[in-house]
Amino acid sequence: MLSQILDGEDFPAPASMLKIGPARASHRPPAAPYDILTNVAHAVYWQDHWLAGLHGLPRKSGVDLWQGDWRQPAPDEFPTLRSQLVHGLKEARTLAAAEPTPGQADLLFRIALHTSYHLGQINLLKRMAAHPHPIPKLAP
Numbered sequence: 001m002l003s004q005i006l007d008g009e010d011f012p013a014p015a016s017m018l019k020i021g022p023a024r025a026s027h028r029p030p031a032a033p034y035d036i037l038t039n040v041a042h043a044v045y046w047q048d049h050w051l052a053g054l055h056g057l058p059r060k061s062g063v064d065l066w067q068g069d070w071r072q073p074a075p076d077e078f079p080t081l082r083s084q085l086v087h088g089l090k091e092a093r094t095l096a097a098a099e100p101t102p103g104q105a106d107l108l109f110r111i112a113l114h115t116s117y118h119l120g121q122i123n124l125l126k127r128m129a130a131h132p133h134p135i136p137k138l139a140p
Contacts, residue, residue: 001112002093006086010116011123014089018082018122022075025082029128034070036125040081041073043118047088050107054095089115 007013018025018040028035045068052059060068073081092111100108 001116002089002096002108005112005116005119006089006093011120014115014119015086017119017126018085020126022078024129025078026075027129029125032125032128036122037073037075037078037081038070039118039122039125040078040085042070043115044081044084044088045069045071046114047085047092047111050111051088051091053107054092054100054104085115 004010005014008016011017018036020036022037025037025040026035049059049065059065089111092108095104096108
């Protein structure tokens with residue numbers, strides 16, 4: 001599953017999908033809940049949390065974990081976050097190839113599922129920004 005994501009078998013590969021500049025990444029299309037930058041930061045936040053678990057490192061829990069989520073990063077953070085997202089996926093794929101335990105497999109599945117969901121959103125946000133359409137007014 002991680003190879004399928006990294007190789008772009010369902011939607012563009014993350015490395016190519018995220019070849020955009022900070023200004024474009026931080027632009028929120030009309031009617032979108034957030035921009036690409038915020039979405040990438042969210043995906044990296046959770047990916048790093050689960051990778052820490054895979055390496056046996058302490059992880060945040062409860063309120064501490066949720067308080068750090070969905071932060072609004074500065075545009076100049078985008079290149080680093082983009083790199084972290086792709087690197088973390090590659091690291092997860094390497095760990096998955098090493099016959100993980102059931103607990104590790106669960107964390108790897110979370111990374112794959114969560115990241116693919118957000119990459120789909122990022123792809124949609126890119127399309128929305130490239131082809132803006134007015135929001136139709138609903139009849140009363």
